[in-house]
Amino acid sequence: MRSIQVLVLSAIAGVCCLGEAAAQTVNFRRHILPILKTSCFKCHQEAYKDSGGRTKKPKGGLRLDGKGWILKGGKNGASVVPGKSSVSVLYGRISLDADDDDIMPAKGDVLSKSKVALVERWITQGANFGSWTGKSGPGAAAVKKAQAASNLTKLATPTLKLYEDLAKGMKPPLPQAVKRATGKKCQVVPVVPGSALLRVAFISNESSVRNKDLVNLAQLASHITSLGLAKTRITDDALDSIGRMKKLTRLDLNRTAISDEGLVKLANLTELRHLNLHSTDITDEGLQAIAQLPKLEKLFLWNTKVTPDGVKKIRRLLPRTKVSYELVLPTPDPTAGSNSRRRRR
């Protein structure tokens, strides 16, 4: 019943919005071109000879007298990125403070607020030029390149790529389940904004967290890709449910009371890349189970009961895994911080 209400409401809201937007659709020829003509073209058009015979080149390599030129932009990148006013240089420059060094137009009056808003709306609505093309050029490839560079706001590291691959075909987690699991001590967030995969971490007052505090995570088990339990009071029993989190790529168990027996329960976590066990009581024996993890990239074993021989062995079994075991500290400099001034010879 409630969902029907929501549906009806959103339908009504949708129609209203449509009506409003339609009434305010910005027309390039009618609204934007006149602004460009009066305020921009003088400096940003095809090179020409002025009355004194001097050649006037477009400033900043930027021409605004053709659709292609606008989309390609000048040396600061695409002037207009359809749909994204925030990365569109044209809007960026006209919307600056009047006293900003970079405000456009550089000479003459700044644009009125309503004109700036009009440009913003036009870009947000998709920068439709209508039938106008203006002066021809540049090539489609140059335009595409400039647009792509302006859209390049995403990071592309191997880890982020992995999250993308793992989330393929997944449905988002149930909002109620996320809400239930989230608390003062427990953070539940998408591992990357918008992802169906979750990062769960106990982030405050960890030493009060016990096995029972993990109960609410069961419903999210198939979504959790990163789980931070460092410094909590969980025990081996908690690893039963964790061992079933198939998408787990990162698990932090450092400074907990887990033992070798618990690690056996992690043997099926085939996606695990990052396992932090520092400052636990695990021994060489516990590493047997870890050696089965095919994709492990980083393993933290500092301050455990693992022996140097045990580390050698695991390094041999998992040659691609970076095992962090020793903390090599610089020898303290006896004069450091004493403020004694050692004169140069």
Added chain:
Amino acid sequence: MNIKELFQKSDECCRRDFMSGAASGLLAVGAMPVLSGFAAAQDKQKKQGKGKPVDKPLVLGPATAKNVIYLYMSGGISHIDTFDTKPGADNQGPIESIKTNADGVRISQYFPELAKHMDKIALINSMSSTQGAHAQGRYFMHTSYPMRGTIKHPSIGAWLNRMSGKTNPALPGHVGIGAGANTASAGFFESKFAPLPIGNPESGLQDSKRHGSVSEDRFSRRLAKLAEMNKAFTSKFNDRKVRGYDDMYQEALRLMKSDDLAAFDIGKEPKELRDAYGRNQFGQGCLLARRLIEHNVRFVEVVSGGWDTHTNNFDAMEDRCPPLDQSIATLLADLEVRGLLDDTMVVFATEFGRTPDIVNNGNGRNHFPKAFTCWLAGGGIVGGRAYGKTDAKGANVIENPVPVPDLNATIAHALGLPTEHIIHSPSGRPFRVAHKGKPIRALFA
């Protein structure tokens, strides 16, 4: 109770710095009596002006780093004598350069320990700033904006907390350690985003426990009384500065009751580790920074002073670099072994470099913003290399120039903060996390 002591130690924090620091960080308010009228006027203006721009909803990007340790070399550390050495050049002076564990990257002889961690570090040898004076340079480095009379810009740590929020609700999200950690500020953001100043890392957070003679019950009754007394005032003057006071109390109370308070106590660390960090303010500050990051504090700045080597450059380098080397090398090793370096970006920054030419009777270098070095490690940065280049003298950037805002844009990018997102100041002016800086994407691959 050590406030008196803190007052007296003028080399740590002068009294005025302490008062204003405490007011903006701990007390979470600005210069209240002077500005309150102004703020009220602004609020009034806000209500009248209907056309005021409104911030768009913020959409965070993917992040490779969660937290930042920002090591700031106050005074302007010489690039030629540290991370952009010019072996064989006339202007190099007596300092030699050594190999590191990264192919082709050489650094000054005073950093043998950091040389062992160069595989984690991406040097940016092509920094350049437009500001040649200390206060202006520091301000620019922290905020990406030149100092203006009309507005105070937030520093990068405040932007992080404003845009992406705290992780640990019990602790402050932004901390500044050491004398001179007063450049960072909340700017025009609400004062809760300002760094909590820690003058001396050894004494941690002062006055953060309930007095023994006051019972829990009595304490809460006092608070209730306080709230009652304030009620009329807070409802009459409901502006951001007044709310700032309330935020401050709430935050302090949360902290007092939290187990996480131990994060501030470096006395809990083993002696050998404390020795390895270096028994000096900066070294112990780095250790405190690690503890805070481990407790999910998002941005910790540690300041090392005394790099303004106009007349004593070579003596100062010999004295100051080895302890710096030791502290930072220990920090990187410690972060790595705990698995914290993956999520934590370590930033090494300064306001400018120093003149390539040796001046002032052959023993000094003056300010030089045109070319200098900063570096990044961890939090998604691929280390073991030098990005950008200066010429044979270290005087001009000749490859991949990195203006100051680009460095901040790179930090923001790693943290998932969209650099194009606009936040308006209370007066309606638009600002961005790194001004118009562009992130150096090449450092992440």
